[in-house]
Amino acid sequence: MILLVTVSSFLCLFFLALSTSNILRAQQEELRAKIADRLKMGDKAITTPLHIERRERMSDLPFLDRIFRSMEGMRRLRDFVKQAGLSISLGSFVLFSLLLSLLVFFIFFLLTTQPFVSFLGGVGVLMLPFFYVAMRRARRIKRFSDRFADAIGIMASSLRAGHSLQIAFETVVSEAGDIVAEEFKSVLSEFGVGQNFEEALKGVLSRIDTPELRLFISAVVLQRETGGNLAELLDNLEFVIRERYELKRELKASTSQARLSGIILSLLPVFVALFLFFIHPNYILFFFNDPLGVKLLGAAIVGQMLGALVIQKIVHVRM
Numbered sequence: 001m002i003l004l005v006t007v008s009s010f011l012c013l014f015f016l017a018l019s020t021s022n023i024l025r026a027q028q029e030e031l032r033a034k035i036a037d038r039l040k041m042g043d044k045a046i047t048t049p050l051h052i053e054r055r056e057r058m059s060d061l062p063f064l065d066r067i068f069r070s071m072e073g074m075r076r077l078r079d080f081v082k083q084a085g086l087s088i089s090l091g092s093f094v095l096f097s098l099l100l101s102l103l104v105f106f107i108f109f110l111l112t113t114q115p116f117v118s119f120l121g122g123v124g125v126l127m128l129p130f131f132y133v134a135m136r137r138a139r140r141i142k143r144f145s146d147r148f149a150d151a152i153g154i155m156a157s158s159l160r161a162g163h164s165l166q167i168a169f170e171t172v173v174s175e176a177g178d179i180v181a182e183e184f185k186s187v188l189s190e191f192g193v194g195q196n197f198e199e200a201l202k203g204v205l206s207r208i209d210t211p212e213l214r215l216f217i218s219a220v221v222l223q224r225e226t227g228g229n230l231a232e233l234l235d236n237l238e239f240v241i242r243e244r245y246e247l248k249r250e251l252k253a254s255t256s257q258a259r260l261s262g263i264i265l266s267l268l269p270v271f272v273a274l275f276l277f278f279i280h281p282n283y284i285l286f287f288f289n290d291p292l293g294v295k296l297l298g299a300a301i302v303g304q305m306l307g308a309l310v311i312q313k314i315v316h317v318r319m
Contacts, residue, residue, distance in 0.1 A: 079206050084136040093129065101126035116294050120301060144179045144208050149245070151176040151184070152216065152238045159231035165220070166191070183208055198224070212241045255315045262311035269304060 068074040068090060078090045086093070105122030112118065151172045158168035169188055173181045183204050190200035198221050204213065219237055223230045277284040287293035 079209075080137065081133055082207055083140065083209060084133045085140045086133065086136065093133075097126055097129045100129070112288055114288060114294055116298060117288060120298060140179065141208060141210055144183070145210055145212060145245070147176060147180045148210070148212055148216075149238050149241045151180045152234050152241065156231045156234035156238065159234070165230070179208075212244065215240070258311075258315045262308065262315060265311070266304065266308045269300070 068078075074090065077094075081088070081090055081093055088096075101122045104125040105118050108118035108121040109115065154172050154175055155168040158171040159165070163171070166188070169184050173185045173188065175181075176184070186207075187197075187200045187204060190203065191197050201217050201220060205217070215237060216234075219233050220230070223233060273284055287297040
């Protein structure tokens with residue numbers, strides 16, 4: 001009965017937050033429609049100069065948006081979620097993670113009546129959405145990196161043909177891969193509505209942050225300030241990027257055995273615990289029923305996480 005009440009409360013809170021978000025989004029869409037209609041009318045009576053500022057909401061809830069904007073770490077978390085290609089706002093993501101963690105905490109507490117075990121379960125589930133976002137972000141950045149060198153080659157060829165930089169960007173949009181074309185199209189869209197070209201180009205870093213992209217943006221900005229042959233510069237940059245990719249593949253192949261060993265060592269205690277639970281359950285239930293066992297279990301989990309982080313630092317080579 002208590003479990004049913006807990007689940008029902010969680011669902012009510014979740015749908016309440018979802019309904020509030022939809023109402024606020026509908027109000028924003030209505031406001032955008034009114035602004036679009038006003039712009040189409042072309043009111044000549046307005047003589048006051050307009051200042052257009054791009055301001056992205058961190059949450060659909062105004063009070064939560066103000067709180068997040070006052071916290072510097074939330075800005076980095078917003079970019080982290082955006083780089084995963086998710087359309088969800090930061091506020092919705094944080095609220096969903098917290099509600100899911102609280103639900104698991106109450107379920108664990110009802111089943112084990114151990115606050116420490118329930119806390120560990122809630123924290124573990126709280127990290128799952130962040131792990132999911134991290135995996136999506138890594139796959140998206142890898143997909144962009146695999147196609148970025150070809151996009152630079154297309155751009156260099158367009159410049160050698162006598163086209164402008166903007167036409168070269170349009171060529172990349174029409175011929176490059178999906179994710180690269182999407183990011184370059186966003187640059188052209190922001191430039192088309194009046195934003196500074198360099199600022200629009202640097203805005204890509206909030207969605208895709210790679211060393212290769214930083215090199216490309218620095219090269220384009222430096223060429224626009226000092227002049228020079230941008231096509232030749234992009235050819236050299238394409239060669240450097242392809243060499244970096246080749247070196248990364250060699251390093252990944254060289255550290256594959258160490259990474260596999262780290263995965264096995266990280267998962268081995270979990271499988272051993274499951275095996276002992278089926279063979280002799282009392283050996284494992286000791287860690288949940290006895291206060292000393294709960295402390296040992298917490299220490300084992302913390303030690304296992306630290307060991308996995310150390311192995312990850314050893315096998316990961318930053319370039």
